[in-house]
Amino acid sequence: MIDRFSLNRRRFLQTTATGLLAGAVPGLASGRAFAAGGLTVGFVYVGPKDDYGYNQAHAEGAAAVKALEGVTVVEEENVPETVDVQKTMESMINLDGATLLFPTSFGYFDPHVLAVAAKYPDIQFRHCGGLWQAGKHPENVGSYFGYIHQGQYLNGIAAGYATKSKKIGFVAAKPIPQVLQNLNAFLLGARSVDPAITCQVIFTGEWSLAVKEAEAVNALVDQGADVITCHVDSPKVVVQTAAGRGAFVCGYHADQSPLAPDKYLTGAEWAWGNVYTDFVKKALAGEKLGNFVRGGLKDGFVKMSPLGPAVSAEARNRFEATLAEIMKTKYSVFKGPLKDNKGNEVITAGAAYPEDAIELESMDYLVEGVVGSAS
Secondary structure (H helix, E strand, C coil), X not given: CCCHHHHHHHHHHHHCCHHHHHHHCHHHXXXXXXXXXXXXXXXXXXXXXXXXXXXXXXXXXXXXXXXXXXXXXXXXXXXXXXXXHHHHHXXXXXXXXXXXXXXXXXXXXXXXXXXXXXXXXXXXXXXXXXXXXXXXXXXXEEEEEECCHHHHHHHHHHHHHHCCCCEEEEEECCCCHHHHHHHHHHHHHHHCCCCCCEEEEEECCCCCCHHHHHHHHHHHHHCCCCEEEEECCCCHHHHHHHHHCCCEEEEEECCCHHHCCCCEEEEEEECHHHHHHHHHHHHHCCCCCCCEEEECCCCXXXXXXXXXXXXXXXXXXXHHHHHHHHHHCCCCCEECCEEECCCCEEECCCCEECCCCHHHHHCCCCECCEEXXXX
16 A cells, blocks of 8 residues: 555646656666666556455555665555546656556556556556557567456356246446357356356446445346346456345455355455566566567466355356366356347357457357347
8 A cells, every 4th residue: 555645745746846856867767776676567546456356456456566676666545547547647657767567557558557558668567458569569568368258157157057937137338349258158058058148238327436336236137137246447346236136246346255155155355466477577687578468367367356255156156167277277158159139140160269259359249148239
């Protein structure tokens, strides 16, 4: 946690002296003068670090970096996806001497990361998401992400055994490809247990909107859904509301089991500690950092929450067997024959999309059995 003096100093200089410092003293602008033989790494979060979700998962990764010798970590939370993030990154470079930055929120990339990276070509920026493109974006920028739809498929298996109504629910922020992958994978996991299961989805339109998330959960439960999961920044409201209504829940981003210990089945979590420490160790060794870094469960980018007490022995056996298969093979969640929820064939019989298939980057449909619309 950054102390209050550091935060106040940073915010003061963001609006007064940062531009003067960078322009008047070019040697300081690179940040290397502050490194003192070690490495200073900056993490920027769009929300609070203890949100039981997206930001907490990244903060847990930053905590793993703090344990590395020769590394100083600076962090700032609640930084919006506006020019404010540019000021924060420049502050970390000019005041703290950061030479490796992890601006973690999806909306930071364009134009904010790209703008700051152009001003500081000696600083390395790695952004969470799939937006970096070779030949289009600067070489001092890169992206990293994980195949977390594998975790949502396993969530679906747990949900498939837990549901009595054969109706499960999904609270989603926006119908972008990554969200649709997770939603589709969740239902496919459940339908591998029982093909009669359907999934109702409600899109809130925002990554973090507690009131709409609670309303969505209540609407799903009212329509008969008895297992709920989500893709929003902080699943806290979804988990607590669903459990309060008597529904089982599957988590996302981080471990939410403390919020609903009796109703929590399992959860798809990020394992950013592995990813961040690998980046930092490479930087310490003077090695080139990857520009397009990806991995799944077997690569240590994703992990599963422990199975909860409500998971039956039969469900546990199926879950663990599928997890073991994913860990040792290039497992395909999306395989044919598969139709979308409008009756169109999207994957032919015998075909399959491996975990890193380019088709997943542009997924724009909901699979058969999803009640809702991606448009």
